[in-house]
Amino acid sequence: MDLLEKCRAYTRTDEARDDGLYPHYPPFQGPAGGGLAVLDGAEVCMLGSSDYRALGLNPQVIGAAQDAIALFGTSASGPRMLNGNMDLHEELEADLADFFGYEAALVFATGYMANLGVVSCLAGDGDEVYLDERAHASLVDGARLANVSGAAVRWFGHNDPDDLARLLATAPLRSVLVATDGVFSAEGDEAPVAELVAVCEEYGATLLVDDAHGVGLLGRGRGVIERAGMQGRVPLMTLTFSTALASQGGAVLADAKTIDFLRHTSRPQIFSAGLSPADTAAAHAALREIRRRSDHEPAALAAAEHLRRALGALGYDVAGGASPVIPVRFSDECGVLVAQRILLDHGVYTNAVLPPTCEDYQLRVACTDAHTPDVLEAAIGVFAVLRDDLLPHYRQAARAVLPRDRAPAAGGAGSHVRPNF
Ligand code: PMP
16 A cells, blocks of 8 residues: 555544644644634634743743844754854853752753653663553653663553552563653653652662653642652653743753763764754743742632633543643543634634543643633633533534534543553
């Protein structure tokens, strides 16, 4: 069969477009990181942004990026190991290490590459990788590469340290990497870091926490490790700059020898260009801002708590914990697509997240520091209308037009297909 046949047979998105329910790649006209954004010429309440501290429009952050472009130009012009390294990178690494309490840090071009680069570089032949079953795709893909190099890969139950302990107790005695999200990107819940540390210490396993959605927010900006009181006891931490740090890029934090090893052997680091001057300087300015505000509870957390309670009181199936992410669950794809569309028609933008991106059918709602009380109340009002009047009507209409596999069905969440290691 022709290699591209699968692309021609891929009609799922065409069908959603034909139904007026296609939810992805919305072309915003202007910044999408504030409390409000402009889509199709209309102002919408933005409940999808991961710019949790709303620093993407902060004058200091923008000024730092502009200054960096003026001094260094727009490009890193090559991999850091050769010619793409700048003092901007090294200053950011020193401050990241200092703020998060590690000996050293290494900046990557994205958070995805940081996870890929750490897991695939550190685990190989004779090693074992244990992943939380809801771990982010970048940890999973790092494990896939490690698996190609001979590492065994296993899943433990979501946020279930007892399951991890049970698996490790029966595992052959090999070197083990345990990897988890800190705050889970779709579920919005927090890893039980203290319990995972205890299990890893008992079995001599090395713990990696990817705190993409906890840094800048929890634990005085230092994330879930600090919040759990586990500073100094999690050997590897990764983060992205594309959430609270309002930029692009990612980093790993560890002891100095591990960072030196990764600097010279991690393939996504050595075979890809360094982070651009503007992105590096913006992330650094955002880090300074977060440090400066670290004694104040982020407004995003209070906003999310308020919204979570309000949606729960309206009868929505909401999940999550003390994070800015609120998953609003639906029983099927149709419900999510229709709800996303109606909310948008009423001026509220949310993210439609479906399998295989996540386990459940959900609207992913996220709050930032930019959500003022009146914007939030207006959004809650739209959710109320959606529940009472619109959802049943639209679901009925959609049932008629949607192909059977996307129509509302009995049964719950979809089955997320995990790689079979
Ligand atoms: N880890 C987690 C938990 C994420 O949610 C994401 C995406 N936001 C990443 C890593 C990858 O980050 P980036 O966007 O910098 O590639």
